[in-house]
Amino acid sequence: MKSTFKVLFYLKKGSEKRNGEVAIMARITVDGKICQFSTKQNILPENWNVKAGKATGKAAGQINKMLDDVKASLNHIYHEQQRRDNYVTAEKVKNEFLGHSENHATLLDLFVKHNNDVKQLIGISKSASTYQKYEVTRKHLEKFLMYKYKLSDIALQEINLMFITDFEVYLKTIGKCNSNTTAKFMQFFKRIILIARNNGIITGDPFANYKIRIQKVDIGYLTEEEIEKILKLNLVSERLEHVRDLFIFSCFCGLAYIDVAGLRKEHIRKSFDGNLWIMTKRVKTGTNVNVPLLDIPKMILNKYKNKLPNGKILPIISNQKLNSYLKEIADLSGIRKNLTFHQARHTFATTTTLSKGVPIETVSKMLGHTNIERS
Template sequence: MKSTFKVLFFLKRDKKKSDGTMPIMCRITIDGQMSRFGTKLSVNPNLWDVNTSAVLGRTKEAAEINTFLDTIKTSIYNVYHDLLIRENNVTPDRVKNIFLGLEVKNQTVLELYQRHIDDIAMLVGISRSKSTLQKYEVARKHMASFIKEYYNVSDISLKEVTHSFLRNFEVYLMTSCGCKENTTAKFLQRFRTIILFAKNNGWITVDPFTNYKIKFKKVDRGYLTQEQIEVIMKKQFSTERLERVRDIFVFCCYTGLSYIDVKNLSEENIRNSFDEKLWIMGKRIKTGTSYNIPLLETPKQIIEKYKGQLSDNKVLPVPSNQKLNEYLKEIGAICGIDKELTFHTARHTFAVTIMLDNGSTMETLSNVMGHRNIKNTQIYGKITQRRVYNEMIVIENKIDNYSKMII
């Protein structure tokens, strides 16, 4: 149903002043609801035209009053239309209060998203990564599309974000956007960051996420066994591009570096440590957390293979993440690996196969991987057949020794 909106000026005839003039009032009407306020102007009632809501005559005073009333009317219309495109429920009191400066204009979802994005953009390369910026930009884009599709407005007030709004957004992400459960949960997490920022600044008093559970589906993080790593290492590839991608992938299987960290890896990050051996030392671009990784023989050989061939003191010829993952699928097919190979598989492989299967503690793994919280490391604490075998061998030896002592 179309909203009815009207601005009318009238005289307050029960408040006649000593000079015979009467105050000019303004009334705002929206769908039958009314709100009024004084314009701080007054006029002789004999000069007031009820039909046009204006002062009669061509005097300077009449012109000035009529011009001022026109300005008020235009400003009120602007406030109303600005609210109308952002909110579903616009009342005459809200329009009046914003016009009079009694109410600060409501913060809106997309405005606050953009503010957060602008803040991240300024911190890229300092404490935030470019990938984080891109994730929030995509999140804002999805939110803008959702608000337009579900509410038919270009933006919406933070005060209109309810439990129902969150549920509708979740459904939209999984249907219209085709997002999987965990991807949807990530978008909801980013939106919760925006909501918490608003609550901490006093722009909203109630957190709509209070009774809303963001649901993550437990997934099996893919990793390669030692045997599968060796198959890839020994494979002879017919093209240089696949050989290079294989080298980068294997390098990260033995170092645990993420894509952005290995892409930015320079010769300055390779240095001698307390043991006079080479280590990889740096800070994760994503979190700013330091990492110190002993350089094992396999990644050391890969570094030597490309030494002096690259510009800017870079260590490895790393292509775009998209190309890298595309070529890894090709490598997986050629090598007969029945797992989906992505670049992050290398980081998982390092955590499980190289570190945990060989007796690393969670604390050591957390430090090497540059995690800020050991909870992030514990997701790799899965039980593999190799770990069961290694631990059973130890148990078997202890039992055998105990049996010999008895006998």
């Protein structure tokens, strides 16, 4: 987003003092728009070269040096503003030179502040996975700015519909994101713009004519026969054994990855019926989850009882590795489905409960849904 820049010095008409001297003015032009201010220097008109915009005569050396310094400073400010936020006007250059510049907040600065706030709320009202998603979105924007505009940041006032659609194209092409992943990143980006609007940093809504589209995807679930295949696998790898145990555990309790990762002894309690239940809260929504501890997940918990550090009751690994290793388990068991940990949650809802006649309202409560249609 290049612009034209020019600095000119001239004498202000009608500013003659008693000694005949006239004020020397500086005129800044950016993209044809002009802004001027006084250099605080005065000179006799006969000692001024209009064409060169410079002083002549006895005091010329000192005055011209000062004017050269002003011009150099203005040039530096202009180029620095272009590098910093790509939002340059003649008035903005003048204001920064005079020391009362307006603070034009930038996209990545606001994103960093927001993400730092989210990080502090992890375990209170935000999850670590939510923070991670915001961070990944910020990093994509950082790379996009350098790739598309050769910028390290951009003023929020510069964000427009073309910027938004260019970012979407970048995510799908250079970023190699699928449609739904792209849509999720665009949602996180939009939330930062909304914060800027709500705080008066920008007035318009660059997302007004942009629609975020998330395609419905059938995640699917496992049948009883497929669960049986996974259970019967003779695994020699401890790594895959841990992954199978975590996946099967969720198939019989319906907990999302982040909630399984957070399970501790205190979450396993006796309920009104005298049996053990999992009693916790969903990290994502904060809603209560109360699920009876069935025989298979009970056996899995007993398998790791008092064998894990830091109060853990299950051998947790990262969600990314977990999903990667589940592909190996699917291959070994002959299951031709794109096996992911989230599929275990759907398997619980469908195969473990609904197909056994458990009412959908009861299943929804056990899953910790805030809406019965949620997944």
